[in-house]
Each structure stands twice: as structure tokens, then as C-alpha cells.
Amino acid sequence: MNRQKNKSKVSILTPNFSKGGVDRAYLLGQVFKKLNFEVEILGFLFGKSIYPEPPPDLPIYCLPGCNYPEFFASVKQLLTKIDGDIVYAIKPKLTSYGVALFNKISHRQPVILDIDDWELSWHGGDEWQYRPTWKQLGRDILKKNGALRNPDHPLYLKWMDASTHRADAITADTQFLLNRFGGTYIPNGKDTDLFNPQKYDPQVSRQHYGLAEYRLLMFPGAPRPHKGIEDVLTALDQLNEPDFRLAIVGGNPYDDYDEQLIERWGRWIIKLPQMPVEKMPEVVAAADVVVVPQRDTPVARAQFPIKLTDGMAMAKPILATRVGDIPEILGDTGYLADPNSPAQLAEQIRLIFENLDAANERGKKARERCVEKYSLEAMAFTLKSVITRL
Numbered sequence: 001m002n003r004q005k006n007k008s009k010v011s012i013l014t015p016n017f018s019k020g021g022v023d024r025a026y027l028l029g030q031v032f033k034k035l036n037f038e039v040e041i042l043g044f045l046f047g048k049s050i051y052p053e054p055p056p057d058l059p060i061y062c063l064p065g066c067n068y069p070e071f072f073a074s075v076k077q078l079l080t081k082i083d084g085d086i087v088y089a090i091k092p093k094l095t096s097y098g099v100a101l102f103n104k105i106s107h108r109q110p111v112i113l114d115i116d117d118w119e120l121s122w123h124g125g126d127e128w129q130y131r132p133t134w135k136q137l138g139r140d141i142l143k144k145n146g147a148l149r150n151p152d153h154p155l156y157l158k159w160m161d162a163s164t165h166r167a168d169a170i171t172a173d174t175q176f177l178l179n180r181f182g183g184t185y186i187p188n189g190k191d192t193d194l195f196n197p198q199k200y201d202p203q204v205s206r207q208h209y210g211l212a213e214y215r216l217l218m219f220p221g222a223p224r225p226h227k228g229i230e231d232v233l234t235a236l237d238q239l240n241e242p243d244f245r246l247a248i249v250g251g252n253p254y255d256d257y258d259e260q261l262i263e264r265w266g267r268w269i270i271k272l273p274q275m276p277v278e279k280m281p282e283v284v285a286a287a288d289v290v291v292v293p294q295r296d297t298p299v300a301r302a303q304f305p306i307k308l309t310d311g312m313a314m315a316k317p318i319l320a321t322r323v324g325d326i327p328e329i330l331g332d333t334g335y336l337a338d339p340n341s342p343a344q345l346a347e348q349i350r351l352i353f354e355n356l357d358a359a360n361e362r363g364k365k366a367r368e369r370c371v372e373k374y375s376l377e378a379m380a381f382t383l384k385s386v387i388t389r390l
Helices: 023-032 071-079 094-107 119-123 134-142 154-161 173-179 202-208 227-240 257-265 277-285 306-313 326-330 342-354 358-372 378-387
Strands: 009-014 040-044 061-066 086-090 111-115 170-171 216-221 244-249 267-270 289-292 318-321 335-336
Touching: 009 094, 023 040, 023 086, 023 306, 023 378, 040 071, 040 094, 071 094, 086 094, 086 216, 094 111, 094 154, 119 154, 170 173, 170 378, 202 277, 202 326, 216 227, 227 244, 227 257, 227 342, 257 267, 277 306, 289 306, 289 342, 306 318, 306 326, 306 358, 318 326, 318 342, 326 335, 335 342, 342 358, 358 378
Parallel strands: 009 040, 009 086, 040 061, 086 111, 111 170, 216 244, 216 289, 244 267, 289 318, 318 335
Antiparallel strands: none
């Protein structure tokens, strides 16, 4: 075990190096570095490539993701690489928390479970049931592509939900999740030294990315139906101002939802490529407004959209919806509309651009709030108390 002198080590387990928890793993890795921990991030890649790429100072160990029964061998291999004094599992999934619990049985390292999403909400929440016939159960287990061979099958998510009490500590990033699972609040914060608007020239960024001629709204994340991008695009239809554009950064790695949006609203959309974490501040600097138009769904209510702190840290005006914790996160530093309301979004967009100086002042207050409540330092202060209790 190569351990730096006088340093404790944390092994952070991400369920998937292709989205699905890796952003949160990187963030918490940076927080642990603030606490003078040695950090490693380990997990599986269920996808074509690692996205986003890790910060250069965070070492990773990645195994190809696979289905059962091959997955058992992958878990065994991963277990040989975990040597942290603490194991921090991102999401209550077999591919992260399940591995951490196996490791705890054999090595006794304490386990912290981080919950940044209600995984079952993607499958209908508490109403979801698995009640197969014996014949269907056999197919789901024995067929090459049987449903139960997938480590992310909702049955396993339900088992993991019921096993959260086995963790030595729980952290979560929304009040919804704290109410459901308990634990300590660790927000989806930001490295406010990296995301510092003083380091970037918006005009240079706009020129570099070919955005200089537009009044630019930006969604710096992966579009999915619950994130309300369709409502913003409908608002742009209503405004019908030819120089408005919505820049989407990175796109959706899960399905063809991007293409569906472009087919209907291509006149408004600029799609920017995937960016490593360290390039995102330069990209966000180009925006006039960052939009986080979540719809009111169980999935959205359980989430702390990381795009909020992208925009807040970069002192951008934030246009968001009254869903979940968003009003509390922004305080009085953003612009809010009701969810599923393109007309209200259109009105707020008009208000922002008619009073852009005032909107930018509000953006500066958003950065001050981000530094105070959602910086790595603020997160480290709280996380230190969790570790001390362990």
C-alpha cells in the first residue's frame, strides 16, 4: 500500500464513469483533497468513454462495465484495488454501494453512502414492483440479455434503497433525500477558485466558441425531459427574437433526446461538444444567462442541479424554476418561474435582457452566495464533521 506519510486515504466508488454519478465523485474527491486526504476514484464504465474526464489531480481506476454473471469477476477485481481508510460510495447502487458493503465485510473499512438522486424515481418510485411469473423470472435470469443480468435493474435499486441503514454515515444533497434517507447535507457545490469569473473574459470566450453574435442562454449539462429544456425552447418560440440562442454543452449521453430537440427547435440550439471539467468555466463565461428550468417531477424534486452552481460561481444571472430546493439554493440571487410554464420563462428572459446590468449585479450576489454556502471549503467544513463521527 503506497500511502503518503501522515495522510489518510479515501476510496470513492462511482457506479459509472460515463455520467451517472461521476460528476459527484469528482466533486467529493476535490473536497477530500481540501481535507488533506489521499484520494482515489474507482468504478466501472458502462458506456463508450469516460465523461466527463477527471480533473488531472484525481487518480482513477476504471474497469469495463458488464452484466451478470461476468460482473461478479469484475467486482472481485475491483475489491483488490480498494485500500482507502474510508470507502465513499456514490449512489445506492450495486455497482458502487453494493461493492462498498462487500468490501466492508472483508476489510472492515467504514462506508459513507452519498445519495444525490432518488434512483427508484426513474422507475415509478415506491409504486414499482417486480412480480414476474416463474417463467418470466427464469427468462430474466437465464437468457443472455435477461433483465436481471443488468446490475442497474430496478429490483437491485430497491434492495439498495432498503440497505442504506448499513452505511456508517449518509450524505445527501437535497432536503427530499434527507427526509427519505436521513444523513448530513452536502450540497452539489463548486470549486469557486476554478470557477472564478475574474479569470475569464466573456468576449474572448464568445469569440472562441463562435457565439459573439448572439444573446446567449446556456444549459451546461445533459438534456433530459425532466430538465425542462423544451419549455425554454418554447419560450424562445414565443419571443421570436432572431439573435437568441440556447447553447447546450456536452449533450445527452443516454439516448437520442438531443436529436429530438434539434429536429423541432434547431433554429434556436447551438450544441457545444463535451468538455473536461477544467474547461467548463471558460465555456460558462460565454453565457449571458444560465438556465435551469426543471419540471416538477419526482426525479427533479430529488435533485440538486449542478448547473446551478456552475452559473452561480461564474456570477451569471440564473433563470430557474420553483422545483425542489432550487428556490432555497438561489435565495434572492436568481430569477424564478413556475415549472412547465414557457410563458413565464419568456417573460423572465425578456426582463433579464431589458435590464441586463441589474441581472449581472444579481449574478454577482449569486457568486457571493456560492462562495459562502456551496464552495469546496464550505463542503469540506461539513464533511469533516461526518468523518470525525466515524
